[in-house]
Amino acid sequence: MGVVDDRIAELGLTLPEVVPPVAAYVPAVLDGSRVYVSGQVPMVGGVLAATGQVGELVGLVSAEKAHELAAVCALNAIAAIKSLVGDLDRVERIVKVTGFVASDPSFTGQPGVVNGASELFQQVFGDLGVHARSAVGVAALPLGAPVEVEVIAHVRA
Amino acid sequence: MGVVDDRIAELGLTLPEVVPPVAAYVPAVLDGSRVYVSGQVPMVGGVLAATGQVGELVGLVSAEKAHELAAVCALNAIAAIKSLVGDLDRVERIVKVTGFVASDPSFTGQPGVVNGASELFQQVFGDLGVHARSAVGVAALPLGAPVEVEVIAHVRA
Amino acid sequence: MGVVDDRIAELGLTLPEVVPPVAAYVPAVLDGSRVYVSGQVPMVGGVLAATGQVGELVGLVSAEKAHELAAVCALNAIAAIKSLVGDLDRVERIVKVTGFVASDPSFTGQPGVVNGASELFQQVFGDLGVHARSAVGVAALPLGAPVEVEVIAHVRA
Numbered sequence: 001m002g003v004v005d006d007r008i009a010e011l012g013l014t015l016p017e018v019v020p021p022v023a024a025y026v027p028a029v030l031d032g033s034r035v036y037v038s039g040q041v042p043m044v045g046g047v048l049a050a051t052g053q054v055g056e057l058v059g060l061v062s063a064e065k066a067h068e069l070a071a072v073c074a075l076n077a078i079a080a081i082k083s084l085v086g087d088l089d090r091v092e093r094i095v096k097v098t099g100f101v102a103s104d105p106s107f108t109g110q111p112g113v114v115n116g117a118s119e120l121f122q123q124v125f126g127d128l129g130v131h132a133r134s135a136v137g138v139a140a141l142p143l144g145a146p147v148e149v150e151v152i153a154h155v156r157a
Numbered sequence: 158m159g160v161v162d163d164r165i166a167e168l169g170l171t172l173p174e175v176v177p178p179v180a181a182y183v184p185a186v187l188d189g190s191r192v193y194v195s196g197q198v199p200m201v202g203g204v205l206a207a208t209g210q211v212g213e214l215v216g217l218v219s220a221e222k223a224h225e226l227a228a229v230c231a232l233n234a235i236a237a238i239k240s241l242v243g244d245l246d247r248v249e250r251i252v253k254v255t256g257f258v259a260s261d262p263s264f265t266g267q268p269g270v271v272n273g274a275s276e277l278f279q280q281v282f283g284d285l286g287v288h289a290r291s292a293v294g295v296a297a298l299p300l301g302a303p304v305e306v307e308v309i310a311h312v313r314a
Numbered sequence: 315m316g317v318v319d320d321r322i323a324e325l326g327l328t329l330p331e332v333v334p335p336v337a338a339y340v341p342a343v344l345d346g347s348r349v350y351v352s353g354q355v356p357m358v359g360g361v362l363a364a365t366g367q368v369g370e371l372v373g374l375v376s377a378e379k380a381h382e383l384a385a386v387c388a389l390n391a392i393a394a395i396k397s398l399v400g401d402l403d404r405v406e407r408i409v410k411v412t413g414f415v416a417s418d419p420s421f422t423g424q425p426g427v428v429n430g431a432s433e434l435f436q437q438v439f440g441d442l443g444v445h446a447r448s449a450v451g452v453a454a455l456p457l458g459a460p461v462e463v464e465v466i467a468h469v470r471a
Contacts, residue, residue, distance in 0.1 A: 024276050025287065038290050053262065095343050095350055096343065097339070100293050104453075105453045107454055108457050119338050132343040133352050134352060136455065138452050139261075139262045139295055140261075140263070141294060148293065181432035181444075182432050182445055183444055186410065186445060195446040255448075297424070
């Protein structure tokens with residue numbers, strides 16, 4: 001168990017199995033010292049934890065719920081990184097996070113939603129988890145996921 | 158003719174002319190050993206092969222058609238890479254693909270659509286064509302394109 | 315004052331204060347020789363210069379206005395780069411720009427809008443400002459911003 005693995009355990013979290021791609025690609029690619037992680041949706045045990053657009057209207061996924069789902073996406077991304085590099089202590093920086101939020105056009109709280117992912121990266125990796133980020137509200141996401149998070153990380157050789 | 162050029166011919170494909178940018182940018186930039194390819198829309202002979210949102214309702218572009226269009230985007234991306242690096246055998250890896258699908262908000266089959274691009278990269282580059290990927294459903298794309306595909310590739314010096 | 319600073323002044327522009335992130339991340343990260351700039355919205359003096367979707371219908375943000383806003387996003391991105399690397403003359407290339415335009419689904423003029431950013435990068439950095447680019451129309455952006463621009467730049471050590 002490495003330092004980062006210990007921190008994940010202290011946070012009461014468990015790394016999931018890597019989410020198998022829905023299609024013809026891989027969960028992550030190591031390119032030199034950078035890991036590109038595929039867009040992660042909030043799969044838990046092979047099933048989406050929720051579906052639908054995020055917004056304030058009845059029947060939509062609430063911003064609070066979506067914030068939790070973004071953390072699930074981030075955890076899935078960390079599992080994808082670990083599956084590729086073996087030891088999470090090799091992560092030198094979470095460089096860039098892009099958070100796509102399936103949004104009712106009237107919903108503009110994407111930053112609060114994607115914070116669910118950003119905060120998890122900081123909790124798990126400390127200062128090394130602080131990243132550049134874009135948050136975007138989109139029309140729809142794969143399988144009806146409310147949130148999708150992709151990541152670029154820098155790892156030690 | 159290189160190995161990759163031969164495979165493109167075997168697949169019955171022909172690399173198009175590079176699609177001239179719609180605006181103030183270039184089709185691709187070489188940054189060290191990485192090629193960043195601009196978002197490619199399904200231009201064929203200077204004209205979009207189709208326009209409109211993808212979805213299941215009457216009047217929308219079908220998922221099957223959009224899958225074909227995604228392959229056209231990928232072929233245009235390969236042409237852009239070749240225009241920059243000359244020899245496609247220099248491609249060591251298709252690292253990352255992002256597929257934007259103009260989507261009716263009820264359409265969640267983006268992974269199947271973007272597979273059209275992913276599968277073409279694998280057919281052309283073999284194992285080197287297997288990449289990390291995000292697929293996202295967006296409101297609208299340039300000129301009414303149903304699909305837009307951007308790519309990061311790693312090339313040999 | 316460096317060469318780039320002089321050009322910014324000649325263009326009659328002033329670099330703003332760096333826009334503080336809306337959430338748990340930083341405006342930009344230096345990863346080796348690459349700067350990843352977080353998605354920038356058209357903040358002026360801490361306030362969004364406009365809000366709403368872009369389109370042709372009454373009540374929407376016009377394409378012309380959105381073109382101006384994209385330039386504001388680009389200026390904020392340049393400020394973020396300077397805050398990280400100190401001297402803008404260290405910028406060797408604006409490598410990649412992604413422009414997200416909050417779009418009425420019938421609006422397909424995203425390239426023209428994002429040109430507002432692309433043209434500013436060229437005016438400020440000359441040939442080094444010419445980049446690869448994607449332009450995408452999305453449902454909604456943080457705080458109701460009509461445009462969001464993210465950037466990858468290559469800098470000298």
